[in-house]
Amino acid sequence: MNPLRMTRWSPYIVGTLLGMLIWFTFGVAHKALGVSTNFSQAILWAEKAIVPEHAKEVPYFADYKIPTAIGWEAAIFVGLILGAFVSAQLSGDRDAEQLPELWVRRFGPSRWKAYGLAFLGGAILMYGARLAGGCTSGHGISGTLQLAVSSWAFFLSLFASGVASAFILFRKGA
């Protein structure tokens, strides 16, 4: 069967190709791979447009060196959507259009509850990512593979906290 039409690839194959993608970003684009900086950049641009005086007084943007020029990060954002779209189209994977089965078993079938808690989860994780200076891409892959102390500290604490949270959230089974 044509591998492009398969729904799932082995995690070892995907991990190897992701690692090689990082060679490309470092060797050719001379950039690290990250996603969450986009979100701070979006806030910076929105504040510059709406409350420019205030934007200058927010210490975060300077402290964390949020890039003012739009380009690399935003292009990755768009590319991510297109790449996943093409992959899902090729395999006919339409799983994501329904609420996940595990979610429904634990939290019930309400769509608005699902969206509300997803919104809350997104807000919590992005607060953490921006405080730490990166997410599962920038710290979790790009940073850990460069053996950065900051990235390993982030990665290990995110994993520990995730396991603890999952056991508390799903302690009654499901």
Added chain:
Amino acid sequence: MFESWSIIGLGLFTGFVFGFLLQKGGVTKYEVIVNQFRLKDFTVLKTMLTAIVVGGIGVYALYEYELAKLSIKPAFLVANIVGGLIFGVGMVLLGLCPGTAVAALGERNRRALAGILGMLVGALIQAETYGWISGLARSVDLGSVTLPNLLGISPWAILAGLAVAALAVFVALEFWEKRPVRQGSSALPSDPSIGTGSREKVGAL
């Protein structure tokens, strides 16, 4: 205001391959992420450890030959650790992380869209409140340091250790995942016509 077209083109290509691989790897799925943290499905760990070992060897090779620079985020350990702890809570609730949530938009995942709107709010709150906690967040500052710098050993020794550890974890996981299913497990067939016989066999063991 905008970076060069070549950087935007390279970014689009990188993002495309990244999104394609995340989708094929199944890590754009709520169940796969949440079951990793419930220690029931190790797809995320296998994918990330492989990427770290393969990527690390290549990036340090490029660095040795001066074909690439490292880009090390500063170690403000309080910010990194507290940020990681907070991130873990949100990631279990959403069942996606920023990269996989953006990719999941390409699968028409509406929960991911809600999560991304939440992420914008999280980034806003973080930027606005950071001034109050910046002193604490920056209280432990090791600079842009790597494990080889900190420990005073070669990066290749650490990468070799990581590779061996990853391989041991993978072998152990593959054995553990193929362990025989125990009696009374829901993994047994539910069809009574074929179920009874196999259940008796398991019981006899």
